[in-house]
Amino acid sequence: MVKTYDSVKLYNSGVYLVDGKEIVPDTETEKLSSMVEFAPTKEDAKKGTIAYSILEAHNTSDNMDKLKIKFDAMASHDITYVGIIQTAKASGLEKFPIPYVLTNCHNTLCAVGGTINEDDHMFGLSAAKKYGGIYVPPHIGVIHQYMREMMAGCGKMILGSDSHTRYGALGTMAIGEGGGELVKQLLCDTYDVDYPDVVGIYLIGKPNPGVGPQDIALAIIGKVFKCGYVKNKVMEFVGPGVSNLSTDYRNGIDVMTTETTCLTSIWRTDEDTKSYLTAHRREDDYKELNPAKVAYYDGMVYVDLSEVKPMIALPFHPSNVYEIETLNENLEEILREIEVEGAKIIDNPNIEFKLTDKIVDGKLKVEQGIIAGCAGGTYSSIMDAASIIKGKSCGNDEFSLSVYPSSQPVMMELVKNGAISEFMAAGATIRTAFCGPCFGAGDTPANGALSIRHTTRNFPNREGSKPGNGQISSVALMDARSIAATAANGGFITPATSLDVEYNCPEIKFDSTSYDNRVYNGYKVFKENELKYGPNIKDWPKMSELTDNILMQVASLITDEVTTTDELIPSGETSSYRSNPLGLAEFTLSRRDPEYVSRAKVVNKLEKARVEGIDPTTIDVNLFEVFNKIRTIEGSNEVNPLETGLGSVVYAVKPGDGSAREQAASCQRVLGGIANIAREYATKRYRSNLMNWGMIPFLLDEMPEFEVGDYIYVPNIKNMLDGNMDKIPAYIIGKEVKAFNLHIANMTSDEKSIVKAGCLINHNRNKRK
Template structure:
């Protein structure tokens, strides 16, 4: 059972919950009147934030982190940006892993060029470089860096180490650049939501099941959006820290800002096993702690879960799915048509029902969520002595690091998996984002990975290929494999198995990881491949701007995977203009062409050319603008012109900054939304010099219309709650835009045209 409290709650002595309005119970439990604001200070999260805040004001946080991490889809752009901004060395430990772009392009070395750039950067600036296939980013950080009371910033949305007492945040590259320049991460103090755990998981129930149950309860209602989830309660003790890690990493899918857990002797044991017992300290809430909300979870009631395509919140108990297969699978088929158009019609899930059971075509256990030691061991135990079969179904297992791989090899688990027919591979995040193990057309893959957004498995609707992913726990993936592809909850094979003690061997890290922190060789050169390109020039904001509507998306949520696809685009992550060609390619293939036409006009304006000459459409637009009171003398060449995307709720998903930068480098100047799905995407928009407009009303404009926003710089520095704008179509219609709170630095970044421009101006 997962229950959400309606309002705040007090936690007394770590085990008594009282709703905030029940003052009599609070006084009876504590013997005194309680001050809510003082009680807020009792949370673990509050005290970690306080220790890392440099502003002196706990309502307006300016945070500095203890360490950072990036992978090879993001670190090239971050380092290029920081270099252009004047960085001379890494001022804090910065880990560069190579777990996303691990596979080199056939016939070329595009990805390996990025890796060599990363190694050269680690040498030049004093970084830590983890070569391909050695560890996925978050497992390495758990093993080597996370510790009680720390804060870590990563350029990957699943940067979560809360089970080790670390508050970790996944953000776009711009926020990491700020830390490299010794600036701060600025955010209003977030609300803190208690996740109170009671009871113990049943045999056969794994961390993904717990996580999916919570995600299903909180995602759609935004209960924890941009807040901190603090895990407390007696149920924590029923799980090992390795198991807790598997729950914690999935908190990203709730859209929370960060997470943190109470720590205990098992946390200490985990850190001790990894040679870092000094990073342990007990973290627990004060005797009286106030939380802004509360999620109550009875672990004993959680059953094996499945998140059907196309979102981790599309959650059902596997038993419930099996009882309602035809109805629930038909709903997914309908959604597939909405997402994939003609290609979506090819996804036939109902046809996979055999004798009342669901047949799937593939199983994957991988990455920071699935490839942990205990998950691999549990899967191997379920499959030992059994066969995955010789038909369509196949199982692939990726231990999350070489130390995990070594241990599961030594204790026989890898042999048990391989004997069953499973294929065991090296540490790689590809199955999480569509760069590995793509199922056949019309295939259904079950995965213990992090996401099942559209095309996360690598299908290409634009080319007529459509497949889908459902998320499950490694235990139930293995149970399904044992049943040769017939969907099966792990509880059917559960017994009293106990995962053997883990023995950590970091020899591979000592032999292969380059650790140069504190030893920068500033005289050495960066190594560039031909696909690594600098960021193009971006324009400073003008007083008046003109936006052309280049895409209008009315879906309830627009993910970062739709804004810029993952998977096959990874080879272009270090080439801003090359990557930008894929912007919205799976959602609105005409967008790039429309935006680039606008960009040609803006470039001509900057060069001093007469932009109205030979452009009858634009001349007509400015003629109409001149009829608006106060703008009869507007000069077209003094007005910045850019493209705009409207989406109801953009930005759910990845932290990667390219979801915004790809818009910017081909002419993007603003987004208009009803709301932004995550703080990190909105931050990316601002760091790339685009305006994060909000529109409360329904959008009364179409693709091809123009929107004139006058005096925007004055509004940025004044009242952002009501910004007059004008739709210039067949006629002129006034609308009211607004922008949510921005820091002074964010305003300056947008005015400068990008974080790079802003930092360059500071150097001057």
């Protein structure tokens, strides 16, 4: 079934934007000259974007092509901050140099693993006291809502260890990265990145009643994800349509830009932005941000808001987008296609993935609805959903509806305005601020069920099912408004635009009392107290430095089109082990390649022996034969096993889509991973995670000829890192020795030093010597 909709269009070239309104393709420069008396060059016009001005203000280098960014603030949640602080502490951390917000919105429930979740929280509070941080207790606010309400402001830059760190609608360029990048900021180092392309997102028109921010976001994601139109680029939202959206509505679109694989986002600001910041008692954080009279964009996404219809992203990716009315008109055909593709992704002969069994009287009936988190839990989305559900019933059958307001202040305002009562009267349940439904730690549906959610992702098992145990359920993404319409219609998928609703969403009156009374704000306050450890909080194990020659054993070979971070290290119940590197590593690739861990451990044992001065060939007779074959390679006749680093390697076509979680890389490293080989990396942040954990991000253009269990020998790798990385000789050591070439994309000098040192911790220790 062809997915077609005309509300979003992509330009085939770069464009000039004149006066924020007129789009001129760069193939029509004569038109530009007729519109502007002194038209700037393309290079000068590139400086006219909002992104350029913010990046320039935060760049500490004298080269705008090679940025060295220092951020204004940072944020982490309770799945990531323990590892980040432990890493920084091992590297010499003395205090937090910028505001660092530690929220507790992922392991909030303290329901898995005994005391270990709350132990992590107490560690976070003790760190905030010791190093001068800001601590937001469980149930008080999800990470991104707190940052919107209390920290984001026009012209700022914020770094977060959650991939959905996006505050562009408030004029803040926010970037989600792995923990290593936050450690660098804590140690007063910089975030190093080449100046990114900037793509304009030009909005016109106004959304129709019943069309919400998730509909706009999914329409954009569906057009740009697969073609990589904005991959690792800045999405800059411009055009007259911006002012037809409230800032709260913009936030709901903005947070979903992560699913396009862009680097970050920024929006032009206006009086509504000012009103939002003023309502949150931060009017001084407002300033007008607009592109210059002439600004050049490396691409343009043209969005007619008035043409966007209610959308649905079917399993198993936010880009698997259809208009709901198109789905309903072609229900059986589309669902059968999804079943076929889903079966390939699940790849388990013991599980039958079915969606067509949910067709009842020609309509699609689902078992669950969730409105939650940084995307769905916003004030305006819940208020509009309440207008739809008012006076209706969710029913007393299989279908259930749960609503998670994104913060205590949002909850307080919803209570005052009666929205919570409307949901409760309809049979919905109300929860506290918690991100669990977004990553599989809350409201797991029944086996075989389909859940519709206004959350950020619908990757496999993000809803909490365990295919390894024969359990499978799935998620489709929808806007809160259409979820409420579906709830009011007995669980049958229903676009909100099909209902005649009088929407009631008064301006929010932000009340910070709950924050004032519960949040610990210790920025620039340093107390002489010790970090509070629980029994599950463990230090990072030692990691060996890179040697001149390396020998890698292929521990997993994945040929799927894309490999998500959820597949590299599962979310959900494993989050309880994020403070225990060795404990968490046991889950690496468990949902994709259950034998990976045991394979990696075998070669890691050999590497540990080598580091201790024991010849690994005396332990493994097969390795003795491998080195004999290596010595037949020209120039390698005297290779010494004691001086050759051993490690495992994972091959995947396109790894790293999704979460910023560094554990997707660090777990491989803890098990002795030395590199990844890929055709391309899905995101910059995953590639950065690999390097920060001392692993080499190799690239291979053709399909691999090696297999699981084969060894790959790479001589002179340290010299190669310092020289031409376009062609790196490597050898498959199988029954025969077969030469082939790897390559590596550009690395900064610091990234090379980190990989040579074996990890960021080693690198920082070396700097202190």
